[in-house]
Amino acid sequence: xxxxxxxxxxxxxxxxxxxxxxxxxxxxxxxxxxxxxxxxxxxxxxxxxxxxxxxxxxxxxxxxxxxxxxxxxxxxxxxxxxxxxxxxxxxxxxxxxxxxxxxxxxxxxxxxxxxxxxxxxxxxxxxxxxxxxxxxxxxxxxxxxxxxxxxxxxxxxxxxxxxxxxxxxxxxxxxxxxxxxxxxxxxxxxxxxxxxxxxxxxxxxxxxxxxxxxxxxxxxxxxxxxxxxxxxxxxxxxxxxxxxxxxxxxxxxxxxxxxxxxxxxxxxxxxxxxxxxxxxxxxxxxxxxxxxxxxxxxxxxxxxxxxxxxxxxxxxxxxxxxxxxxxxxxxxxxxxxx
Numbered sequence: 001x002x003x004x005x006x007x008x009x010x011x012x013x014x015x016x017x018x019x020x021x022x023x024x025x026x027x028x029x030x031x032x033x034x035x036x037x038x039x040x041x042x043x044x045x046x047x048x049x050x051x052x053x054x055x056x057x058x059x060x061x062x063x064x065x066x067x068x069x070x071x072x073x074x075x076x077x078x079x080x081x082x083x084x085x086x087x088x089x090x091x092x093x094x095x096x097x098x099x100x101x102x103x104x105x106x107x108x109x110x111x112x113x114x115x116x117x118x119x120x121x122x123x124x125x126x127x128x129x130x131x132x133x134x135x136x137x138x139x140x141x142x143x144x145x146x147x148x149x150x151x152x153x154x155x156x157x158x159x160x161x162x163x164x165x166x167x168x169x170x171x172x173x174x175x176x177x178x179x180x181x182x183x184x185x186x187x188x189x190x191x192x193x194x195x196x197x198x199x200x201x202x203x204x205x206x207x208x209x210x211x212x213x214x215x216x217x218x219x220x221x222x223x224x225x226x227x228x229x230x231x232x233x234x235x236x237x238x239x240x241x242x243x244x245x246x247x248x249x250x251x252x253x254x255x256x257x258x259x260x261x262x263x264x265x266x267x268x269x270x271x272x273x274x275x276x277x278x279x280x281x282x283x284x285x286x287x288x289x290x291x292x293x294x295x296x297x298x299x300x301x302x303x304x305x306x307x308x309x310x311x312x313x314x315x316x317x318x319x320x321x322x323x324x325x326x327x328x329x330x331x332x333x334x335x336x337x338x
Contacts, residue, residue: 026134074212185220236333293337
């Protein structure tokens with residue numbers, strides 16, 4: 001099973017993680033017992049997010065490696081403070097048919113975030129056609145994706161493996177590269193380990209990977225944006241937090257827009273309600289406000305999320321197709337505002 005936990009002799013190469021130059025092949029890190037099956041080596045822990053970033057509908061397999069005997073420090077709102085030598089690994093794969101997302105997966109790229117003494121480094125590795133290994137691609141790459149969409153129609157587009165600068169663009173926090181996904185609220189969910197389902201945060205603490213975890217009732221939890229039993233606003237705000245707030249926050253590269261989409265933002269105009277865009281142009285679609293309560297068809301947010309036009313669509317990196325379910329979620333939420 002892709003992404004499940006396995007046990008092997010410790011195989012991860014700490015020198016490869018901390019080397020002055022990244023290895024040419026993904027296999028040189030030793031993160032996996034079986035590369036093709038994405039079976040992690042001992043000391044590498046798989047994880048999942050409550051609500052993940054949309055990336056053209058790619059399936060993603062996430063893994064954490066923390067040097068033996070060390071632990072990340074808990075933070076209630078931001079990504080945890082991981083020790084030097086930590087690696088965060090994420091593989092992107094596409095199904096032959098989106099209606100069967102777990103079947104006939106083609107591995108496209110694996111991204112690694114490596115924590116050095118002077119900060120985080122981001123690298124992308126492109127999988128070969130034989131699906132036996134992945135090669136470092138500093139300049140990025142374009143990969144033709146051919147599949148069947150959820151509507152049963154043929155679906156094709158050119159997927160972008162990010163270059164070095166694009167990695168920096170999305171992972172910037174106060175001008176420095178930082179992890180995005182491993183935050184308490186988005187990890188507070190069970191994972192199906194081979195030993196049984198267990199809350200991920202509790203599992204990390206028990207494994208010695210996380211220090212300072214508070215009592216369970218004090219740990220924040222994000223919404224699963226697809227769970228209709230959760231209040232609409234919480235789901236919509238969570239989706240915006242995960243998909244947009246890495247840039248649209250005071251510490252992010254889109255801070256100059258004045259649009260702050262972090263989940264904890266509680267001033268309506270700051271998260272878009274009756275807020276005019278910082279700059280007019282085609283990105284606004286001739287709409288006056290980011291969010292017009294009760295009127296999604298007059299809101300810039302829905303216009304940009306449903307667009308696939310470069311320079312208009314948001315997020316501007318990491319996707320080529322729109323997610324109609326997300327567009328509907330945001331439209332429903334805006335329609336409910338008064």
